[in-house]
Amino acid sequence: MIRTPAERYDLTVETLxxxxxxxxxxxxxxxxxxxxxxxxLERDAVPSGSTALSxxxxxxxxxxxxxxxxxxxxxxxxxADIQRKAAGENDPELVAGLAExxxxxxxxxxxxxxxxFSLVHDFDYPGHSRRRMHGLPGRTGxxxxxxxxxxxxxxxxDIVCSAPVTGLHVDAGRRVHGVEITxxxxxxxxxxxxxxxxxxxxxxxxxxxxxxxxxxxxxxLYFGHAGNQGDAMLWGEQIGARIRYPGAFQxxxxxxxxxxxxxxxxxxxxxxxxxxxxxxxxxxxxxxxSEAACAVLAQPEGRAFAxxxxxxxxxxxQFADFRDAEGQGAVHRADSPADLAARLHLPADALxxxxxxFEAGKRGDGPDPFGRRLAGVAQLAxxxxxxxxxGALFHTQGGLETNVAGRVRAAEGxxxxxxxxxxxxxCGVSGSGDAGYLSGNxxxxxxxxxxxxxxxxxxx
Numbered sequence: 001m002i003r004t005p006a007e008r009y010d011l012t013v014e015t016l017x018x019x020x021x022x023x024x025x026x027x028x029x030x031x032x033x034x035x036x037x038x039x040x041l042e043r044d045a046v047p048s049g050s051t052a053l054s055x056x057x058x059x060x061x062x063x064x065x066x067x068x069x070x071x072x073x074x075x076x077x078x079x080a081d082i083q084r085k086a087a088g089e090n091d092p093e094l095v096a097g098l099a100e101x102x103x104x105x106x107x108x109x110x111x112x113x114x115x116x117f118s119l120v121h122d123f124d125y126p127g128h129s130r131r132r133m134h135g136l137p138g139r140t141g142x143x144x145x146x147x148x149x150x151x152x153x154x155x156x157x158d159i160v161c162s163a164p165v166t167g168l169h170v171d172a173g174r175r176v177h178g179v180e181i182t183x184x185x186x187x188x189x190x191x192x193x194x195x196x197x198x199x200x201x202x203x204x205x206x207x208x209x210x211x212x213x214x215x216x217x218x219x220x221l222y223f224g225h226a227g228n229q230g231d232a233m234l235w236g237e238q239i240g241a242r243i244r245y246p247g248a249f250q251x252x253x254x255x256x257x258x259x260x261x262x263x264x265x266x267x268x269x270x271x272x273x274x275x276x277x278x279x280x281x282x283x284x285x286x287x288x289x290s291e292a293a294c295a296v297l298a299q300p301e302g303r304a305f306a307x308x309x310x311x312x313x314x315x316x317x318q319f320a321d322f323r324d325a326e327g328q329g330a331v332h333r334a335d336s337p338a339d340l341a342a343r344l345h346l347p348a349d350a351l352x353x354x355x356x357x358f359e360a361g362k363r364g365d366g367p368d369p370f371g372r373r374l375a376g377v378a379q380l381a382x383x384x385x386x387x388x389x390x391g392a393l394f395h396t397q398g399g400l401e402t403n404v405a406g407r408v409r410a411a412e413g414x415x416x417x418x419x420x421x422x423x424x425x426x427c428g429v430s431g432s433g434d435a436g437y438l439s440g441n442x443x444x445x446x447x448x449x450x451x452x453x454x455x456x457x458x459x460x
Contacts, residue, residue, distance in 0.1 A: 009192030016193035021049025023423030024199035030454030043164035054141035086431030097404030201424035202396030203230025232425035248397035253292020272308030279350030293391030406453030
């Protein structure tokens, strides 16, 4: 809700940040480093956000981690990969800016704040022409959130939790004077600011907005944070901000069902495939895990099976989620396709023929019926593994239109006086739908734009 400015504020700070996920805390670290007085408001009792539900991986080119692994990469190559995946729909300046700042942002977090990043060096992600994913040792988003929160607290940055923002105070010139927060006991407080950074993610948790903007995925499992209610976009619309690509989203077609555990797409890229309950493959899995959500949901009963082997499972175990899936019995094993079919209650003949054709493609004995490039991909071998999966909505990718530093653009093209947005609150670089999502785009926008927005300064 938009309100007129208050006559007085309980507290006033230079930079006020809404949201204490990866984006908000990165912005806070950058703003504090730039000498700004910072306060972060978080609606939950403990900071987490959508980041905590992810694998916590951030793509970045030309880092010293890549160089140590002998990988030659560049911001230009990364930007080209982003644009290729999104069919050129992104703002070129935004893409170039994020690609250029990604490597320095990873190294800044590592060198300045001690976050122990390392390169994911043993498998490729769809659409990336180089191995450039960086993550913390446990490969979990919760670990990333915890690391950022510890860094913020160690530098005396105040993070006020259980403080949902219920309104913005905006004058006739569209300058934000402050916000209203409503505590769990109903107490209302007014906090003033010199500038406001919205880092409160998108609208994946708002069923009405999802149905309006993302009808193709509206009935899917939502695998994001319930607090993502679209506040930034709703506030922006009310004060005349420009909204870009509200139909963009990141899905995932490899969520263990009914366990609700994310299964890394490495089980596919390293030589696995997906089959439906009839035992047939149904699409080109190499296109990406975001597109996989709708592909899987379109199958009978909206479910499928990821088929791989023990070699691939060994790679997947670097992810805590996969280890959890094994611990909960989501990963099935069998010594032959026939035994696997029996365990999964699939038609044995259909699964056997599917796997025969799939492996033949790897040997170069015929084209893949779905156009997947299989030549040279490692063969599957016993023991075989499988996980029943479904498609899910992870987070929205459209939102407030900004420049690379997060300045929010008004509908007429100028910038709003003192409003910034980053991460899921801003339009990302995934084009207009689901197919434009390149692995890691969400945290790319959160971390890199968050840092740039935090370091920016009010110049008006």
